[in-house]
Amino acid sequence: MKFTLSRRQLLVGFGGVASWLMAQPIAQAAKTAVKKVFVSTQAPKGYDPFKHKWLMCIDADRCIGCGACVEACKTENHVPSESMYFRTWIERYIIKKPAAGSGDARGEVLVDSPNGGRGGFPPSMVPRTDILKAFFVPKLCNLCEKSPCTQACPVGATFDSPDGAVLVDPNYCIGCGFCIQACPYGCRFLNPETHTADKCSLCYHRITRELKPACVEVCPGQARIFGDLKNPVENDPLQAFIRKNKVQALKPNLGTDPRVLYANIDKEVR
């Protein structure tokens, strides 16, 4: 059978395609208008990401390893409960005494984080007499200014927001996992429910509502100090903390320029 197309049919076809294309923007506009009226997003009004710049400081001396932050983060952000998915977790560093006569300043370094520190830590297997020193370090997304994860994303689904948070757009992420490999701090994971990359969002839904991130809210020792550099409050705890302490970033040699700064940590912490 021979397929023929008359001039009339061709013109009608072209006209149809053209009018369909022209109708697209109008349909889109109508759709968003309808959505705005009928679907309440509960999005906070009046938050301008350009008028804030968030920073988190962590005082390892104040961390008691209770795991309240891990628990709160999982609840607040619906992180899967399995022990390999964390947006924040606590590490326990145990530095052993050096062997007698070895001439070393410190011995073996043991780092553990059973279930991310959720619900507290079981007693350590290392006898007390063998320990030179030990401490807890809470970990989370380092909120890099020059974030390797953002550079690795092939579709533009992860991005540095203007207020300093590094976010994942779950509706645009294709779940390729490049960003998970790119993160030098191991702060990302592939969410098994959404099949997209997931990470600390600095509780973006909370900070836009003038609430503290969940981990900061529940930390009983106030090991996490969180604040806005563009809008310092009166007696700002963040400013006071930076003034009083020597703060440092993790892995500064990578040039990621993190917005999470640590105080009172040892050189073993990475």
Added chain:
Amino acid sequence: MTPLKLPPQILRLVLLTVTILGSYGVMRHMLRPASFGEYGHYRGAALEEIAARPPTYAGMKACNECHSDIVQKVAKFEHKTVACEACHGPGREHAKDPDVKNAKLNDRLCLRCHEVDEARPAWLKQIAEKSHFRGDRCVDCHVPHQPKETP
């Protein structure tokens, strides 16, 4: 004067280029989300979408609205740095509807912070559960809101 006439092979090339560029333009228009590139190489609307999720933890301010007496009392004692929801759990549901009660607390919660551990800083009061005198429950001897007082 003869009118300018393109050789057919050039004409075909021009048509092909126009078709390819045109279809690229149409596909870009159709596939690219509306707010892409608003602030940078990402969907601008994503910021609002991520922020739209409702919080689970209400924050001290919400607790203070009804329980300001307890909040003020706790602020005078050792547990002043401990937020309500650190022990009592997420309270947004309770804040919205006071009939929804938060979970009951147990001794594990005290031990989560106060059980002895080499890595815990020295300023924190710690006990070894095995050797510490025990009644039935921690709260038999200690008042969580005012740790210095006895019941």
